[in-house]
Amino acid sequence: MAEITASLVKELRDKTGAGMMDCKKALAETNGDLEGAVDWLRKKGLAAAAKKSGRVAAEGLVAVATSGTAGAVVEVNAETDFVARNDKFQGFAAKAAEIALTTGDVEGLKAAAYPGTSHTVQDELTSLIATIGENMNLRRAxxxxxxxxxxxxxxHTAVAPGLGKIGVLVALESTGDAAKLTELGKQIAMHVAAARPEALDIGDVDTSALEREKNVLADQARASGKPESIIEKxxxxxxxxxxxEVCLLEQTYVIDGETKIRKVVEAAAKDVGAPVALTGFVRFALGEGIEKAQSDFAAEVAAAAGTQA
Structure with missing residues (x-):
């Protein structure tokens, strides 16, 4: 009998959206044959997502949940914006964000128990795919x-409480007044949604991105014909x-248009009654980085006409 590896089980799960135990059983039944396992799951009605897994899911919702000193954000994708207005889909996204408060990353979230059931979050999503009829994906957390x-x-652009197209978390470390900290955090989170920072501070900038930027700037400077000593400056x-532009603490606060975020945080200490540190942020924008298929309607019509001829 072929060895059923964890990577093979994961590949089948990704391909079909079926639960882990079902995937292991399917692979055992088909002696490790991946395509045979897909067919086995479909015959058992456990891979309703299989036919849909190749379709691009770039719509859906970003969901956030907070609880005192912790917050979580998740992105759940679907094929159409119509599904984002579905009550069941919204309920799943909201619940996934709540569960992510304890699990953190997306793989832990997928494997976590779904409340009120005997199965996992990923299994619940698979069931939702079968019910709604679109490809869906719990993309990140x-x-x-x-x-x-x-x-x-x-x-931002909320469709329901905690659900929308852009979700932001901001972490403020302080022993000061919690209500005032929360208000400050919301204002900075709105700034993050608008300004799209890529890093918290200068030391957090991605090294490869920084080197690429330096090379571009150096080439631009050399084009002016200046000597290397001047180019460096x-x-x-x-x-x-x-x-x-890219560091949150170095950005100009969009709300007043003049103060650096670093100074906004420093000044808040007086208002909240204790020093404040902005220790992290997360910004999820729905569908960012997903390559959406571009359809050629004229070509589709021509192809259909050719087929029917």
């Missing part, structure tokens, strides 16, 4: 927490501008 203070959230000056 993230969690923030602080030892003291608050984690606040913001949803020109690059340093332009990098400061780059940091102001």
């Amino acid at each position: 993230a969690k923030l927490s602080v030892s003291a203070g608050v984690v606040t959230s913001y949803i 020109m690059v340093e000056g332009r990098l400061r501008k780059y940091y102001e």
Whole structure:
């Protein structure tokens, strides 16, 4: 009998959306044959997602949940915006965010028990796929927490409480007034939604992105014909501008248009009654990074006409 590896089980789960135990059983029944296992699951009615798994799911919802010193955000994708307005889909997304408060990453979330059932979160999603009839995907999840203070959230273009197209978490570490910290966190979260920072501070900027930016700036400076000693200073000056664009603490606060976020946080200490540190943020925008299929309607019509001829 062929060895049923964890990677093979995962591949079958990704391909069909069926539960882990069902996938293991299917592979055992088909002696490790992946395509045979897909067919076995479909015959058993356990792979309603199989036919849909190749379709692009770039719509759906971003959901957030917070509980005192912790917050979670998840992205659940579907094929159409219509499904995002479905009560069952919204209920699943909201519940997934609540569960992510304890699980954190997306793989842990998928494997977690779904409340009120004897199966996992991924199994619940598979059942939802069969019910609604669209390909769906629990794409990603993230969690923030602080030892003291608050984690606040913001949803842009909300369709229901905690559900929308852009979800943001902001973590503020402080022993100060929780209500005032929460208000500050919400304001900064709104800024994050609008300004789209890529890193918290200069030291957090991705090294490969930084090197690429330096190379571009250096080439631009050399085109001016300046000597290398001047070019180096020109690059340093332009990098400061780059940091102001991509680092949250270096960005100008969109609410007043003049104060750096770093200064906003520092100034808040007086209002909340204790020092405040902005320790992290997460921003999920629905469908970012997913390549959507571009359909050629004229070509589709021509193909259909050719088929019918």
